[in-house]
Amino acid sequence: MNNPYPIRESNIGSICIVSAASSAVVQVGDRGETNARLRALAVQRQEDHTRAGDVFFESYTIFSRDMPELTDPDYEEGRVIRLDRVNCSPRITVGCIHIIAAGSAASVLAGNGMRLTADSKIKHIRQYPRPRPYPPAGC
Amino acid sequence: MIHFKVVNHKLSVGHIEMLGVSSASMVQVGDTDNVSLYSMFDTPPESVIVGPLAPFPLPESASEALVEGTEVAEESD
Numbered sequence: 001m002n003n004p005y006p007i008r009e010s011n012i013g014s015i016c017i018v019s020a021a022s023s024a025v026v027q028v029g030d031r032g033e034t035n036a037r038l039r040a041l042a043v044q045r046q047e048d049h050t051r052a053g054d055v056f057f058e059s060y061t062i063f064s065r066d067m068p069e070l071t072d073p074d075y076e077e078g079r080v081i082r083l084d085r086v087n088c089s090p091r092i093t094v095g096c097i098h099i100i101a102a103g104s105a106a107s108v109l110a111g112n113g114m115r116l117t118a119d120s121k122i123k124h125i126r127q128y129p130r131p132r133p134y135p136p137a138g139c
Numbered sequence: 140m141i142h143f144k145v146v147n148h149k150l151s152v153g154h155i156e157m158l159g160v161s162s163a164s165m166v167q168v169g170d171t172d173n174v175s176l177y178s179m180f181d182t183p184p185e186s187v188i189v190g191p192l193a194p195f196p197l198p199e200s201a202s203e204a205l206v207e208g209t210e211v212a213e214e215s216d
Contacts, residue, residue: 008147010169024160030169038163062181070175074141081141085170089149094168097155106160109167118163119177126183 005087010110013095022103030111038105038120039063045127052127060123067119 012028020026023038041060045052057063074081102108105118160166162178 008170012168036163060181062179065179067177079140081143084142084144086144086146088147092168093151094155095153097157097166097168099157099166100159102160102166104162106163107165107167108160109165109169112169113167113171115173116165116167116171117175118165119175119179120163121179122162122181124180124182 003086005090007112008087009091011091011093012097012110015097017099017102019101023105024102026102026108028110031109031113033114034107034116036105036107036118040122042122042124043127046129055125062121062123
């Protein structure tokens with residue numbers, strides 16, 4: 001069975017996005033390779049940020065930790081997977097896409113892509129003074 | 140040798156409605172070869188609430204009750 005349509009088109013009636021912020025990507029068209037990364041420190045403090053000092057990514061091991069690797073014994077043994085795709089229709093059709101918010105290195109793509117790698121690392125910190133213990137009885 | 144064969148028939152969607160796409164996620168209308176998405180989130184344990192009830196603050200007389208409790212413990216010693 002030969003492939004009548006080697007590349008499919010994407011056909012979208014309308015896209016409505018209210019907000020695309022914080023390194024979000026909205027693309028209409030094809031794309032080769034995407035590498036999206038997000039590193040965030042979400043700090044909740046009692047003191048003002050100007051007085052309480054800076055926070056550093058280097059202080060937290062989550063940002064230097066390696067990503068887990070997918071182990072594929074078939075691939076490692078040299079047994080290569082052969083993938084054949086047959087497209088019976090020349091296009092993918094969507095009537096309407098409504099997205100309220102896209103953010104934090106997210107990707108909204110209408111079209112073909114080849115390779116997409118995205119990773120996000122978020123460290124949430126709360127900086128509040130420890131509540132003082134109750135004084136012992138008799139004080 | 141593994142032979143993986145995919146046959147894509149006609150694909151037609153009426154309406155897609157989404158609240159949010161966040162933290163290195165993707166929405167795609169189209170074909171792709173390879174997708175890897177990673178997400179790590181580290182949060183203080185006390186901000187994860189497991190259960191149907193929201194935590195309430197201590198009642199006003201809690202400090203008195205705690206002090207009384209320590210007195211009782213000392214007497215028993």
